[in-house]
Amino acid sequence: xxxxxRGEYALRALVVLGLSYSADAVLRIQAISEQQNIPKxxxxxxxxxxxxxxxxxxxxxxxxxxxLARPPHEVTLxxxxxxMDGALAPVSCVSERFYEKCSCPDEAKCGIRSVMKEVxxxxxxxxxxxxxxxLCERVxxxxxxxxxxxxxxx
Amino acid sequence: xxxxxRGEYALRALVVLGLSYSADAVLRIQAISEQQNIPKxxxxxxxxxxxxxxxxxxxxxxxxxxxLARPPHEVTLxxxxxxMDGALAPVSCVSERFYEKCSCPDEAKCGIRSVMKEVxxxxxxxxxxxxxxxLCERVxxxxxxxxxxxxxxx
DNA sequence: AGAATCCCCACTGAAACAATCAAGTTTAAG
DNA sequence: CTTAAACTTGATTGTTTCAGTGGGGATTCT
Numbered sequence: 001x002x003x004x005x006r007g008e009y010a011l012r013a014l015v016v017l018g019l020s021y022s023a024d025a026v027l028r029i030q031a032i033s034e035q036q037n038i039p040k041x042x043x044x045x046x047x048x049x050x051x052x053x054x055x056x057x058x059x060x061x062x063x064x065x066x067x068l069a070r071p072p073h074e075v076t077l078x079x080x081x082x083x084m085d086g087a088l089a090p091v092s093c094v095s096e097r098f099y100e101k102c103s104c105p106d107e108a109k110c111g112i113r114s115v116m117k118e119v120x121x122x123x124x125x126x127x128x129x130x131x132x133x134x135l136c137e138r139v140x141x142x143x144x145x146x147x148x149x150x151x152x153x154x
Numbered sequence: 155x156x157x158x159x160r161g162e163y164a165l166r167a168l169v170v171l172g173l174s175y176s177a178d179a180v181l182r183i184q185a186i187s188e189q190q191n192i193p194k195x196x197x198x199x200x201x202x203x204x205x206x207x208x209x210x211x212x213x214x215x216x217x218x219x220x221x222l223a224r225p226p227h228e229v230t231l232x233x234x235x236x237x238m239d240g241a242l243a244p245v246s247c248v249s250e251r252f253y254e255k256c257s258c259p260d261e262a263k264c265g266i267r268s269v270m271k272e273v274x275x276x277x278x279x280x281x282x283x284x285x286x287x288x289l290c291e292r293v294x295x296x297x298x299x300x301x302x303x304x305x306x307x308x
Numbered sequence: 309a310g311a312a313t314c315c316c317c318a319c320t321g322a323a324a325c326a327a328t329c330a331a332g333t334t335t336a337a338g
Numbered sequence: 339c340t341t342a343a344a345c346t347t348g349a350t351t352g353t354t355t356c357a358g359t360g361g362g363g364a365t366t367c368t
Binding site: 309310311312313314315316317318319320321322323324325326327328329330331332333334335336337338 | 339340341342343344345346347348349350351352353354355356357358359360361362363364365366367368
């Protein structure tokens with residue numbers, strides 16, 4: 001599994017949306033783009049893609065913007081990454097959803113394949129069990145730690 | 155971590171070399187290439203690369219060929235894959251050996267990064283603990299099972 | 309010498325990646 | 339009812355990576 005810049009931007013944007021999640025408040029692309037150093041035009045494309053995945057919804061027009069389509073605890077990182085970057089498996093011949101035949105003489109007898117399956121399992125286990133809500137919690141915690149250090153300094 | 159075709163070919167070739175490992179017998183590129191459906195010219199390049207990594211050695215000339223530079227139980231998959239395909243981490247900002255700064259506002263406060271570190275740990279734990287010898291064992295086992303099925307059929 | 313093998317380095321064609329551009333449509337406010 | 343600020347859609351571009359090829363050179367046995 002390789003997380004591309006595209007996938008990373010998607011996660012970063014979703015964290016921002018997750019942190020300010022509420023019934024019907026929306027965030028503008030520009031706001032997210034500025035806060036996260038993401039090229040606006042590129043982010044536009046990415047959020048649109050997340051929309052087609054049913055992860056976010058949008059409102060158009062001058063008061064428009066994006067918000068999560070569902071509460072953060074219902075979105076797993078696995079879902080997001082699979083949609084943006086494809087397979088979680090290190091090679092497609094061990095992928096469940098993005099399977100492709102490989103060139104080895106016989107997949108059933110392939111030792112490499114069995115190791116790669118283990119790797120895939122390990123990755124999937126982590127990413128399917130971390131939700132956007134948990135990711136946001138981590139962020140709050142990390143930023144909280146920093147804030148406390150500052151408090152002491154003052 | 156993404157295993158490229160290049161890395162996969164390397165592992166496949168090493169399994170062949172591992173299975174017939176002995177003090178000074180060598181295998182020709184052509185033999186490996188034919189057995190494994192790997193383009194000869196490409197394999198040439200790959201084995202040369204593995205040589206510079208100290209994984210294999212070669213003998214030139216008409217009786218030439220390749221063999222493992224060290225016994226199979228001393229070579230981990232992590233070593234091979236890192237040399238062929240680079241970082242095991244899903245993003246380079248969490249890689250130990252291939253670290254590169256990422257574009258997020260503050261790495262220390264990045265929640266995504268902390269999840270990706272977990273993924274990296276999981277992958278490394280597997281690949282650093284599987285040696286070429288163990289991989290060869292798996293292959294023998296898998297092929298053995300097939301052989302038995304055939305025996306019954308006869 | 310000659311044939312078979314490894315060695316080295318450059319090159320190419322295709323695909324993936326990271327953007328960017330252009331020309332819409334929708335919406336609220338003035 | 340016009341306009342500006344937002345999202346929408348689809349194409350395009352420049353760069354890098356990937357997989358594979360090609361040509362010529364060095365080495366070693368016979």
